[in-house]
Amino acid sequence: MGPDATTTKARLLTAACDEFARVGFAGARVDRIATAAASNVRMIYAHFGSKSTLFDTCFAHMVAAMAEAVPPRGDDLPEWAAELVEYHDRDPRALRISMWAQLERPESTAEPLRVYAAKVATVRPDLTPTSLRPADVLIMVYAIAQSWHLSPDGLVQHAATTTAERACAARVAVARILGTPERPPT
Template sequence: MDHMPPDATETKRRLMQAAVDEFARYGLAGARVDRIAETARANKRSIYMHFGTKEELFDLVVGGSLLELAEAVAFDAADLPGYAGELFTLLESRPHVRRLTLWAALERPQPIDAEVAAYRAKIDALEAARTAGRIRSDIPAVELLAMVLALVTSWDTASWSLKALHADAPGDRRAAVEAAVAGLVHGVSSAA
């Protein structure tokens, strides 16, 4: 009688999903490999075999989530308000990605190669838009992108005390983000 080996692809998929959930909830320091294995119905050894250390798995989870996000939202340097609005909407449906990026910023302050490559393409597009005069030129492209992304996630990182003042009238946050980005991107250049 032939015995089929377990499907490593399915095990890896379950482990990855469990890791996403665990890291989004607890961060790197609070995450437990035992819980990831238990949730995925796998053994702890399979995590190390497929993904390496807990830190390597965290980096893989964060990098994969950010790349998935980058692929899901088209980047148009000439329409940064539209890009910011789409990114905002997608992040609303994927709160785990927001949490993962916050945890990574706190616990793993180092570049992730795949993420750097994705940002490099956006920076190149912004530089071309600046050269063509379609966006302001007084803010370096890297800083401009950082500011756009900060506006997209500004409500997530706002103080709970500040959020409490806006609890009764949530408004249309996407529209507010798009308006703020439009003002930033097309603002009057101080060099003019």
């Protein structure tokens, strides 16, 4: 694949991630994706084969980008929760595509068990309450970090309004779940 083809494929992937995050798999239109990428529909099929494959590629791309930008910090889960809040506020596409995938293409969300096992392994059991499994704690951290994007807008308007306030609230909530001392934002 030459430089032009690589550039075209990258533009298509970016446009597709934007489209899928905005309207989901069923609502997305390949003609809009092609137009946004300054390309054509034929190139989508040439590079990705199908709309389904394009969606799955976007999902994998966005989740990988999030994991790289904010890797699990099992030794400091309150701070990791705050970092996730900040990430989702900066770029909610990974979260939005993940939600659409769970609703419309659950088969695309099935990361291998080994991937989840590696994430759970980052959680230090000695830093979590004995009554909670590390996987349960990880699920709670994700839920807390995503909660402002998943809650009704009317409720969110009464909650923490800035990213810094939401990050602080997430940090405090996770510290309380873990029974660790709360500390000021870093």
